[in-house]
Amino acid sequence: MDQLKVFLSKYSSSIKFVVVFTLLFLFYKVMFFFIWRSDYLFSLYYDFSIWWISGLLVSSDFILGILGYSTEIIEPTRIVKIAGTSGVTVGEPCIGFDIMALFIGLIVAATMKIKRKFLFIGLALLIINTLNVLRISALAVLVQFDPYLWELNHKFIFTIIVYLVMFSFWRKLLKPTPGLVS
Numbered sequence: 001m002d003q004l005k006v007f008l009s010k011y012s013s014s015i016k017f018v019v020v021f022t023l024l025f026l027f028y029k030v031m032f033f034f035i036w037r038s039d040y041l042f043s044l045y046y047d048f049s050i051w052w053i054s055g056l057l058v059s060s061d062f063i064l065g066i067l068g069y070s071t072e073i074i075e076p077t078r079i080v081k082i083a084g085t086s087g088v089t090v091g092e093p094c095i096g097f098d099i100m101a102l103f104i105g106l107i108v109a110a111t112m113k114i115k116r117k118f119l120f121i122g123l124a125l126l127i128i129n130t131l132n133v134l135r136i137s138a139l140a141v142l143v144q145f146d147p148y149l150w151e152l153n154h155k156f157i158f159t160i161i162v163y164l165v166m167f168s169f170w171r172k173l174l175k176p177t178p179g180l181v182s
Contacts, residue, residue, distance in 0.1 A: 013111060021109035028101045053078050053090050056129075060090075060136040069141070080136065085144045088136055096132045096162075100125060103166050110170075124169065131162050 008015065035041045057073045060080045064071045070083040081087020103124045107117050135158045142150040 017109045017111070021105050024105040024108055025102070028105070049092050049095060050078075052095050053092075056090050056094070056133060056136055059133040060088075060140065063133060063137040064140060067137075067141075071140070080140055082140055082144060085140070088139045088143060090136060094132070094136070096128050099162055099166065100128055103128065103170070106170050124166065127165065127169065128162065131158070131165065135162075 035045050054075070057075070057078065057080045061071050061073050064080070064082060071080060072083065072087075073080050074087070078090045079087040080090065104121055107120050107124065110117070135153075139150060139154055142153055
Protein backbone atom coordinates (compact mmCIF):
# COMPACT_ATOMS: atom_id res chain seq x y z
CA MET A 1 0.00 0.00 0.00
CA ASP A 2 2.85 2.37 0.84
CA GLN A 3 4.50 1.61 -2.49
CA LEU A 4 1.28 2.52 -4.29
CA LYS A 5 1.08 5.84 -2.42
CA VAL A 6 4.71 6.62 -3.26
CA PHE A 7 4.13 5.72 -6.91
CA LEU A 8 0.93 7.81 -7.11
CA SER A 9 2.54 10.83 -5.47
CA LYS A 10 5.66 10.55 -7.63
CA TYR A 11 3.75 10.24 -10.90
CA SER A 12 0.52 12.09 -10.08
CA SER A 13 1.03 14.75 -12.75
CA SER A 14 1.81 12.11 -15.38
CA ILE A 15 -1.21 10.05 -14.39
CA LYS A 16 -3.40 13.15 -14.53
CA PHE A 17 -2.01 13.93 -18.00
CA VAL A 18 -2.76 10.42 -19.29
CA VAL A 19 -6.28 10.39 -17.78
CA VAL A 20 -7.17 13.84 -19.15
CA PHE A 21 -5.74 13.05 -22.58
CA THR A 22 -7.58 9.71 -22.71
CA LEU A 23 -10.88 11.34 -21.72
CA LEU A 24 -10.44 14.05 -24.35
CA PHE A 25 -9.65 11.44 -27.01
CA LEU A 26 -12.71 9.40 -26.04
CA PHE A 27 -14.85 12.55 -26.12
CA TYR A 28 -13.60 13.28 -29.65
CA LYS A 29 -14.43 9.76 -30.83
CA VAL A 30 -17.87 9.76 -29.17
CA MET A 31 -18.59 13.19 -30.65
CA PHE A 32 -17.94 11.84 -34.15
CA PHE A 33 -20.05 8.78 -33.38
CA PHE A 34 -23.03 11.10 -32.88
CA ILE A 35 -22.13 13.46 -35.74
CA TRP A 36 -22.14 10.57 -38.22
CA ARG A 37 -25.53 9.38 -36.95
CA SER A 38 -27.38 12.68 -36.98
CA ASP A 39 -28.46 14.05 -40.34
CA TYR A 40 -28.39 17.62 -39.03
CA LEU A 41 -24.96 17.36 -37.37
CA PHE A 42 -23.54 15.46 -40.32
CA SER A 43 -24.81 18.16 -42.68
CA LEU A 44 -23.07 20.85 -40.60
CA TYR A 45 -19.88 18.80 -40.48
CA TYR A 46 -20.02 18.09 -44.22
CA ASP A 47 -20.47 21.78 -45.08
CA PHE A 48 -17.57 22.71 -42.80
CA SER A 49 -15.40 19.97 -44.35
CA ILE A 50 -16.13 21.19 -47.88
CA TRP A 51 -15.28 24.76 -46.83
CA TRP A 52 -12.00 23.54 -45.27
CA ILE A 53 -11.13 21.46 -48.34
CA SER A 54 -11.71 24.52 -50.55
CA GLY A 55 -9.15 26.38 -48.48
CA LEU A 56 -6.66 23.54 -48.87
CA LEU A 57 -7.25 23.46 -52.65
CA VAL A 58 -6.81 27.21 -53.06
CA SER A 59 -3.70 27.25 -50.87
CA SER A 60 -2.15 24.31 -52.74
CA ASP A 61 -3.00 25.93 -56.06
CA PHE A 62 -1.27 29.10 -54.85
CA ILE A 63 1.90 27.20 -53.81
CA LEU A 64 2.01 25.33 -57.13
CA GLY A 65 1.58 28.63 -58.98
CA ILE A 66 4.53 30.12 -57.09
CA LEU A 67 6.57 27.08 -58.16
CA GLY A 68 5.70 27.87 -61.79
CA TYR A 69 3.14 25.16 -62.46
CA SER A 70 0.03 25.78 -64.54
CA THR A 71 -2.74 24.49 -62.31
CA GLU A 72 -6.47 24.10 -62.15
CA ILE A 73 -8.94 23.49 -59.34
CA ILE A 74 -11.96 21.35 -60.12
CA GLU A 75 -14.18 22.34 -57.20
CA PRO A 76 -17.08 19.85 -57.44
CA THR A 77 -14.71 16.87 -57.32
CA ARG A 78 -12.22 18.61 -55.00
CA ILE A 79 -9.24 18.17 -57.32
CA VAL A 80 -6.16 20.34 -57.70
CA LYS A 81 -4.15 19.43 -60.74
CA ILE A 82 -1.14 20.44 -62.73
CA ALA A 83 -1.87 20.74 -66.45
CA GLY A 84 -1.56 17.35 -68.13
CA THR A 85 -2.05 15.27 -64.95
CA SER A 86 -5.01 13.63 -63.27
CA GLY A 87 -4.41 15.77 -60.20
CA VAL A 88 -4.97 15.09 -56.53
CA THR A 89 -8.40 14.63 -55.00
CA VAL A 90 -8.66 16.12 -51.52
CA GLY A 91 -11.17 14.13 -49.50
CA GLU A 92 -12.47 14.44 -45.97
CA PRO A 93 -9.71 12.25 -44.47
CA CYS A 94 -7.14 14.65 -46.03
CA ILE A 95 -8.28 17.51 -43.83
CA GLY A 96 -6.15 16.43 -40.89
CA PHE A 97 -8.81 16.71 -38.19
CA ASP A 98 -7.54 13.60 -36.39
CA ILE A 99 -3.99 14.90 -36.01
CA MET A 100 -5.37 18.31 -34.99
CA ALA A 101 -7.59 16.71 -32.34
CA LEU A 102 -4.74 14.54 -31.11
CA PHE A 103 -2.44 17.51 -30.75
CA ILE A 104 -5.07 19.72 -29.15
CA GLY A 105 -5.65 16.91 -26.64
CA LEU A 106 -1.93 16.78 -25.85
CA ILE A 107 -1.85 20.53 -25.26
CA VAL A 108 -5.04 20.66 -23.18
CA ALA A 109 -3.86 17.73 -21.03
CA ALA A 110 -0.44 19.30 -20.43
CA THR A 111 0.14 21.33 -17.28
CA MET A 112 0.51 24.97 -18.29
CA LYS A 113 -1.29 28.28 -18.18
CA ILE A 114 -4.45 28.58 -20.27
CA LYS A 115 -3.06 31.53 -22.25
CA ARG A 116 -0.05 29.43 -23.26
CA LYS A 117 -2.36 26.54 -24.25
CA PHE A 118 -4.31 28.78 -26.63
CA LEU A 119 -1.08 30.10 -28.13
CA PHE A 120 0.26 26.61 -28.77
CA ILE A 121 -3.05 25.32 -30.10
CA GLY A 122 -3.05 28.16 -32.64
CA LEU A 123 0.57 27.51 -33.60
CA ALA A 124 -0.03 23.77 -33.89
CA LEU A 125 -3.06 24.23 -36.15
CA LEU A 126 -1.08 26.64 -38.33
CA ILE A 127 1.82 24.17 -38.58
CA ILE A 128 -0.44 21.20 -39.33
CA ASN A 129 -2.34 23.09 -42.03
CA THR A 130 0.85 24.43 -43.59
CA LEU A 131 2.30 20.92 -43.71
CA ASN A 132 -0.95 19.66 -45.21
CA VAL A 133 -0.93 22.30 -47.97
CA LEU A 134 2.70 21.45 -48.73
CA ARG A 135 1.77 17.76 -48.78
CA ILE A 136 -1.09 18.27 -51.23
CA SER A 137 1.15 20.43 -53.42
CA ALA A 138 3.93 17.83 -53.36
CA LEU A 139 1.45 15.06 -54.21
CA ALA A 140 0.19 17.09 -57.18
CA VAL A 141 3.77 17.30 -58.45
CA LEU A 142 4.50 13.62 -57.77
CA VAL A 143 1.41 12.52 -59.73
CA GLN A 144 3.19 13.49 -62.95
CA PHE A 145 6.31 11.43 -62.20
CA ASP A 146 5.69 8.11 -60.53
CA PRO A 147 2.52 6.51 -59.10
CA TYR A 148 4.64 4.46 -56.67
CA LEU A 149 6.26 7.59 -55.23
CA TRP A 150 2.86 9.23 -55.05
CA GLU A 151 1.36 6.31 -53.13
CA LEU A 152 4.34 6.02 -50.78
CA ASN A 153 4.17 9.72 -49.95
CA HIS A 154 0.39 9.75 -49.70
CA LYS A 155 0.21 6.81 -47.28
CA PHE A 156 3.38 7.02 -45.20
CA ILE A 157 5.82 9.89 -45.63
CA PHE A 158 3.46 12.72 -44.68
CA THR A 159 2.21 10.82 -41.64
CA ILE A 160 5.76 10.24 -40.42
CA ILE A 161 6.77 13.85 -41.07
CA VAL A 162 3.75 15.45 -39.40
CA TYR A 163 3.93 13.23 -36.33
CA LEU A 164 7.66 13.88 -35.94
CA VAL A 165 7.17 17.64 -36.34
CA MET A 166 4.26 17.72 -33.91
CA PHE A 167 6.03 15.54 -31.35
CA SER A 168 9.12 17.76 -31.57
CA PHE A 169 6.94 20.85 -31.21
CA TRP A 170 5.14 19.41 -28.22
CA ARG A 171 8.33 18.12 -26.62
CA LYS A 172 10.47 21.24 -27.03
CA LEU A 173 8.00 24.09 -26.73
CA LEU A 174 5.36 22.80 -24.37
CA LYS A 175 7.68 21.34 -21.76
CA PRO A 176 5.36 18.36 -21.16
CA THR A 177 4.48 17.01 -17.79
CA PRO A 178 7.65 15.95 -15.95
CA GLY A 179 7.91 12.22 -15.52
CA LEU A 180 5.82 11.44 -18.60
CA VAL A 181 8.52 12.19 -21.14
CA SER A 182 12.00 12.82 -19.86
